[in-house]
Amino acid sequence: MPKPKVYVTRELPERGLKIIKEHFDAEIWPEYAPPPKKVIIEKARNVDALATLLSDKIDAEVFDAAPKLKIVAQMAVGFDNIDILEATKRGIYVTNTPEVLTDTTADFAWALLLAVARRVVEADKYVRSGQWKVGWHPMMMQGRDVHGATLGIVGAGRIGFAVAKRATGFDMKILFYDVIPRPEMEKLGAKQVDMNTLLKESDFVSIHVPLMKETYHLINEEKLKLMKKTAYLINNSRGPVVDEKALYQALKEGRIAGAALDVFEQEPTPVDNPLLKLDNVVVAPHISSASYETRSRMAEMVAENLVTFFKGEKPPNLVNPEVMKVRPLQKQF
Ligand code: GLV
Numbered sequence: 001m002p003k004p005k006v007y008v009t010r011e012l013p014e015r016g017l018k019i020i021k022e023h024f025d026a027e028i029w030p031e032y033a034p035p036p037k038k039v040i041i042e043k044a045r046n047v048d049a050l051a052t053l054l055s056d057k058i059d060a061e062v063f064d065a066a067p068k069l070k071i072v073a074q075m076a077v078g079f080d081n082i083d084i085l086e087a088t089k090r091g092i093y094v095t096n097t098p099e100v101l102t103d104t105t106a107d108f109a110w111a112l113l114l115a116v117a118r119r120v121v122e123a124d125k126y127v128r129s130g131q132w133k134v135g136w137h138p139m140m141m142q143g144r145d146v147h148g149a150t151l152g153i154v155g156a157g158r159i160g161f162a163v164a165k166r167a168t169g170f171d172m173k174i175l176f177y178d179v180i181p182r183p184e185m186e187k188l189g190a191k192q193v194d195m196n197t198l199l200k201e202s203d204f205v206s207i208h209v210p211l212m213k214e215t216y217h218l219i220n221e222e223k224l225k226l227m228k229k230t231a232y233l234i235n236n237s238r239g240p241v242v243d244e245k246a247l248y249q250a251l252k253e254g255r256i257a258g259a260a261l262d263v264f265e266q267e268p269t270p271v272d273n274p275l276l277k278l279d280n281v282v283v284a285p286h287i288s289s290a291s292y293e294t295r296s297r298m299a300e301m302v303a304e305n306l307v308t309f310f311k312g313e314k315p316p317n318l319v320n321p322e323v324m325k326v327r328p329l330q331k332q333f
Contacts, residue, residue, distance in 0.1 A: 004048040004310050004332060005068075009035055009056050012075060016299025020051065023307050023333070041065045048310075048332075049073065051302050052082070055267065059083040063090050070327065071315070073305045075298050076289075077101055078238060079319055080211040088320045091327030095305035095317045097298040099158065101289035105236060106162030108288040109206055112260035113234050116282045117204070118143040144203065144230060144257065147171050152202030153190070154218070155209030155237065156182040163206055164190050175202055199226035204234060211238035221246035227256045236262035236288040239269075248274050251281065262288045 006024040011017070011032075020026050027043065029035040034055045035043075044050060044066035052058055054076040063069065063086055071093040072082060079096050087094050115121055119141050126132055126141065134140075151167045153160045153176040161184055164174050174190035176182065177198045185192065199205060205227065209215045219233065219242040227233070233256060235242050244265050250256050258280035264273070267286055275281050289295065305315040312331030314324070 001333065005046060006049040006051055006306065007040075007043040007047045008051040009040065010053055012051070012299040012302065013296040014299075015296045016075075016301070016303040019300065019303035019307065023303075023310070024049070037061075044069055049306055051075065051306065054078055054081050057081055058087075060086045063087065063092060070332075071095065071306065071309050073302045073309075073315075075302045077105075078210055080238060084320050088323045088326065091323060093309055093315060093323050093327070094319050095302075095309075095315045096319050097301040098317060100297045100301060101294050102158045102162050104291045104294040105159050105288040106166060107291075108262065108284075109159070109163045109208075109234055109236050110166050112236060112262060112282055112284070113204055113206065113232070114146060116232050116234070116258045116260040116280070117146050121282050122279050144232070146204070149173075149203035150175060150201055152176070152198040152205045153185075154195070154198065154205060154207045156185045156190070156192075157208060159237075160206075160208035161185060161188075163208065164188055195223070196226055199223055200228070202231060203228065204232050206234040207237045207241055209237055209241060211240055215241050217241070217243040217246075219243065219247070221249070224250040224256060229255060230257050232257055233259040234261075235259070239264040239267065244273070244275060248278075251275070251278055258282070262286055 003025040006020060006026045008026055008028040010029055037057060040056060041062055044062050048068050049071045052072055052074045058072055058081060060083060069092055073095045075097055077096055077098045079094060082094055084094055123141050147170045150173040153164050156176040156178045164185060165188060167174050168188055175193050175198045176185050176190050177193060177195045224246055247259060251259060260282040262284045263286050301317060305317055309315045310332045312329050314329060
């Protein structure tokens with residue numbers, strides 16, 4: 001039997017790529033920047049599988065061009081870039097890479113939180129640019145205490161929980177907002193509250209919801225107005241969950257103290273994004289899961305999802321299990 005064909009939309013960490021190359025007839029987009037949509041469509045015409053990243057828009061237009069496509073294996077936990085309903089209708093399996101990146105992403109939410117509260121990036125620039133001229137000064141670079149403060153977690157799934165767990169080491173009071181009960185959060189001593197209470201009472205608001213219709217601009221002008229003047233917003237979920245224009249206004253008018261963002265409404269964010277002009281904003285280029293270990297394991301999970309599917313078994317990280325009724329599993333190796 002000829003090997004199934006896979007189009008891989010970027011060079012992946014070697015641990016995953018090696019398995020993919022062993023089992024499949026694989027073509028890999030060679031450039032650092034993502035392939036244009038028309039390339040994905042062109043390549044999809046003739047493949048059994050796609051291995052994708054969150055920056056690839058995989059929708060009906062791609063599926064329409066891809067009569068043989070059976071599975072999209074995404075290297076990310078989020079899959080808002082893939083039209084799941086359209087995939088399911090056509091019997092296309094979709095997989096993601098959950099859990100492995102939970103702790104790595106929670107670590108980075110904490111890196112952002114500490115950096116913005118204690119002005120780490122500003123301080124670094126201050127020293128390097130020669131502005132540090134007077135040694136220790138009682139008023140220099142004062143920030144806000146993290147220990148003992150109130151942390152508000154918006155979305156207390158796996159990552160939200162891992163962020164909250166770390167907060168217990170900082171003796172923080174933890175509030176959380178979620179649409180379902182989260183007993184594991186209560187066990188940490190966290191208290192479930194409505195969104196408005198969380199925004200009014202928290203010193204740090206950290207966002208951990210997936211991007212969906214319901215969470216688009218969840219943090220908007222009205223919500224930002226509820227936050228304390230001394231509070232910080234942390235977002236390493238998805239950019240469009242926060243209305244960036246409203247955030248900029250809130251920061252510019254001093255209605256909140258600062259923000260730390262790993263994600264943006266448009267990625268890469270344009271260099272003229274006014275948020276980048278503000279000293280009380282810490283930014284990163286969507287790297288929350290970017291540790292060597294985690295990225296390697298994520299790539300390996302992409303490969304495992306593909307191999308399992310073509311062996312005729314349920315892939316370990318199937319996000320649309322209803323698809324199994326549309327296209328029953330079948331051994332294809
Ligand atoms: C990264 O943002 C992911 O969804 O894995």
